[in-house]
Amino acid sequence: MNITKNFTQLENFGHSLNAPAYLLTVNIPEEIHAAFDLAKKMGITVTARGAGRSYNDAALNGGGIVLDMCGMNAITRWDKSTGLITAQSGATLEQIWQKVEPDGWWPPVVSGTMKTTLGGCLSANIHGKNNFKMGPFGEHVIEFDVILPTGAELTCSPNKNGDLFHSIISGLGMLGIITSVTLQMKRMYSGLLSVDAFPVKNLHEHLSALQDGAPNYDYIVGWLDGLAGGSSLGRGQIHATRYLHEGEDPNPCETMKIEKQTLPPYIFGVFPKSMLHYFMAPFMNNLGVWGVNTAKYIASLRKHTFRQSHAAFHFLLDYVPGWEFSYGKTGLIQYQSFLPKESAESAWTEILRLSHKLSLPAYLGVTKRHRPDNFLLTHAVDGFSLAMDFKVTNNNRARLGKMLQEFDKIVLQAGGRFYFAKNSETSAETAQAFYGEETIEKFKKLKNRCDPNGLLESDLYRRIFG
Amino acid sequence: MPDSNKNQDKPAPATPLNPRQRGIIVGASGGIGAALSRKLAREGFSLALVDRNKTALQSLCDEINKNAGETRALIYEHDITKYDSIPDTLRRVIADLGGVDTLVYIAGVIHFPALDEFNFPEDYKMVQVNLLGAMAWMSAIAPLFQNAKSGQIVGVSSVAGDRGRIGNPGYNASKAGLTNYLEGLRNRLTRHGVNVLTVKPGMVKTDMLKLPGAPKPVLAVEPEQIADLIWDGMKKRKQTIYVAGIWKWIMLVIRHIPSFVFRRLNF
Ligand SMILES: Cc1cc2nc3c(=O)[nH]c(=O)nc-3n(C[C@H](O)[C@H](O)[C@H](O)COP(=O)(O)OP(=O)(O)OC[C@H]3O[C@@H](n4cnc5c(N)ncnc54)[C@H](O)[C@@H]3O)c2cc1C
Ligand SMILES: NC(=O)c1ccc[n+]([C@@H]2O[C@H](COP(=O)([O-])OP(=O)(O)OC[C@H]3O[C@@H](n4cnc5c(N)ncnc54)[C@H](OP(=O)(O)O)[C@@H]3O)[C@@H](O)[C@H]2O)c1
Numbered sequence: 001m002n003i004t005k006n007f008t009q010l011e012n013f014g015h016s017l018n019a020p021a022y023l024l025t026v027n028i029p030e031e032i033h034a035a036f037d038l039a040k041k042m043g044i045t046v047t048a049r050g051a052g053r054s055y056n057d058a059a060l061n062g063g064g065i066v067l068d069m070c071g072m073n074a075i076t077r078w079d080k081s082t083g084l085i086t087a088q089s090g091a092t093l094e095q096i097w098q099k100v101e102p103d104g105w106w107p108p109v110v111s112g113t114m115k116t117t118l119g120g121c122l123s124a125n126i127h128g129k130n131n132f133k134m135g136p137f138g139e140h141v142i143e144f145d146v147i148l149p150t151g152a153e154l155t156c157s158p159n160k161n162g163d164l165f166h167s168i169i170s171g172l173g174m175l176g177i178i179t180s181v182t183l184q185m186k187r188m189y190s191g192l193l194s195v196d197a198f199p200v201k202n203l204h205e206h207l208s209a210l211q212d213g214a215p216n217y218d219y220i221v222g223w224l225d226g227l228a229g230g231s232s233l234g235r236g237q238i239h240a241t242r243y244l245h246e247g248e249d250p251n252p253c254e255t256m257k258i259e260k261q262t263l264p265p266y267i268f269g270v271f272p273k274s275m276l277h278y279f280m281a282p283f284m285n286n287l288g289v290w291g292v293n294t295a296k297y298i299a300s301l302r303k304h305t306f307r308q309s310h311a312a313f314h315f316l317l318d319y320v321p322g323w324e325f326s327y328g329k330t331g332l333i334q335y336q337s338f339l340p341k342e343s344a345e346s347a348w349t350e351i352l353r354l355s356h357k358l359s360l361p362a363y364l365g366v367t368k369r370h371r372p373d374n375f376l377l378t379h380a381v382d383g384f385s386l387a388m389d390f391k392v393t394n395n396n397r398a399r400l401g402k403m404l405q406e407f408d409k410i411v412l413q414a415g416g417r418f419y420f421a422k423n424s425e426t427s428a429e430t431a432q433a434f435y436g437e438e439t440i441e442k443f444k445k446l447k448n449r450c451d452p453n454g455l456l457e458s459d460l461y462r463r464i465f466g
Numbered sequence: 467m468p469d470s471n472k473n474q475d476k477p478a479p480a481t482p483l484n485p486r487q488r489g490i491i492v493g494a495s496g497g498i499g500a501a502l503s504r505k506l507a508r509e510g511f512s513l514a515l516v517d518r519n520k521t522a523l524q525s526l527c528d529e530i531n532k533n534a535g536e537t538r539a540l541i542y543e544h545d546i547t548k549y550d551s552i553p554d555t556l557r558r559v560i561a562d563l564g565g566v567d568t569l570v571y572i573a574g575v576i577h578f579p580a581l582d583e584f585n586f587p588e589d590y591k592m593v594q595v596n597l598l599g600a601m602a603w604m605s606a607i608a609p610l611f612q613n614a615k616s617g618q619i620v621g622v623s624s625v626a627g628d629r630g631r632i633g634n635p636g637y638n639a640s641k642a643g644l645t646n647y648l649e650g651l652r653n654r655l656t657r658h659g660v661n662v663l664t665v666k667p668g669m670v671k672t673d674m675l676k677l678p679g680a681p682k683p684v685l686a687v688e689p690e691q692i693a694d695l696i697w698d699g700m701k702k703r704k705q706t707i708y709v710a711g712i713w714k715w716i717m718l719v720i721r722h723i724p725s726f727v728f729r730r731l732n733f
Pocket of ligand 2: 494497499517519544546572573576623624667668669670671673674675
């Protein structure tokens, strides 16, 4: 087979990294076996790729084979009485929620974009704004089918091949290729959520609000103003959100219609939202973001409660298609650290101060409340996470890189963890330090068992395990 | 397996804050090749050094990696005239580098014949390395760049390809062929976002000029200077450069010497 014509330039989600590879489309599971055979023959490696929503090198494999899983995306079973859904791994969360919502269900865990695929959600073991309550995506997986590089086809569930279940979920696509997933959905009594929005004046108030608020809500998330310093360091706004109880929404059938969830393609009725990112671009500098953030903070000072559709609450970013292009040609990166609740405040104070000192502030900061889980390569802690978006420019690369190394040290010192759907610079030493020797050993044993010839490798794998 | 050295440490993978251009240099251990390899390594490239002389490759590679303090270069022992092995070697190289952005073809051979010498075996060798090898490497990589809609091909031809001269018809023909091939490639690939750069050196102080029968150096410059100029042309995505620049004007004159005069000249 001549795969020269499949050679394609692929990027991370942030458009800040490229890696050309032989991109093969997978429509049926047999094509996965064929790809492994081909890779073996050619002496190169394979990586699965879902929607390519990872901010880093997780779905890249420069010079190797990348399998585009998006074509294998059928929803094969939906039982509206039990809320069990089975779909192929290329199906997106968008497909899933649009299938189940009209019947009164919702995915128990979703990412901040609905474009992600089930394969990507399992491999990163994504978390939602309800991680403190519902745990990661993997806790709602009943079972999944996987093809190992050895050619073996397995079904994994908590009781069957349990060790593989708990390591392929969170395994960053490095143990096998997931083909089909069965998930438990969550019952809803309305298409709307009730959101309490209120400001927090500084980091201490911010983290206390997350911690104290979490038990009383279904979701909690904070926006953190990365530019505010001094006594306002860590200020922002909290959105604490709950499901409506049965009966609270007089007409759930109406609010659960798909068209009630999605926003119109035009803003103010005339302005196509697909063009919005062009108008954001001029603000993507320290001064512009300072202005936008300050205005946003002042607007948030009014404490208020409102109702919002599930999709609008979860997938706000999807309503500005291509927003990542507003960061310009050299793109963006995201740095997300997870810290125990005891050490979070001091570590992030240090991190935010350092970013101000170096004039490299985060243009977007998002906080969440988490709890640990028992998947092998877990990123969760009993504490909080802070995701920071940084604009990359030809001028700031080296300085930004140095700063993130300092961040890594601070996070490690504070007993924190990193998330490999996001972090693009974290080194092998740092990764192995936070995973711990025992976890690494376990993972390597499993890797040997599932993939004795080392066929499954991504750029991320080579970065942190290579 | 292709002629690679499997046990080499690979360069660190690129990250958004530590991006790497990835380059292949065919003919890396020669005079200009080594100078350009050092230059590109200093500019942060990950490099595949391809040549037939393993000892020379190894010492160049060690030097580059030592100066960088990390792996920047990998070596591939390869005889260009083994055309059939090129696609496999290329695939291996691209996997090792984690992609490819640039191919530089710089290998070349020359034989300086006496004015009354007609030497087909030597002419054949020159066409084999200077032209056919370039075509083999470039036609292996061109479809990849074309599909990826990015990339740069650099071909080191020569001012000697601009005219057929009394001194070396075989060499002139091999370089004229290369210049012409590069032009055609450029016309095919530019529309796909791929740049093709033709480099025409004048005289360069390398081993080539120490071969028997070599002419006295005129305006000869150090290979390091040529390397800087090539890098400059690559950065600016130029189409054709004469190096050093003075040769642009010299060749402008020489290209316009009418044939009836040229026939009577002795160079
Ligand atoms: C705007 C935005 C918001 C986000 N919000 C969140 C959030 O709130 N919470 C969160 O946890 N994450 C979030 N993410 C990250 C995102 O959820 C993860 O990166 C996710 O893995 C992306 O899924 P994908 O289908 O795009 O996978 P890709 O990015 O294509 O791949 C991710 C990984 O999964 C592997 N993979 C993909 N398919 C398969 C398969 N079939 N079998 C085996 N391995 C496979 C790949 O090899 C790779 O390692 C967000 C990303 C964006 C862009
Ligand atoms: N020097 C000049 O004045 C001058 C002027 C104009 C153009 N050029 C061109 O510039 C290029 C570089 O020249 P240079 O001066 O640097 O010459 P050089 O030092 O002789 O370098 C040429 C390189 O090509 C390699 N090579 C030759 N045949 C090969 C084969 N079959 N397989 C693999 N490698 C092979 C040589 O390897 P070995 O060492 O093993 O032979 C050598 O490393 C050439 O294309 C030349 O024509 C040079």
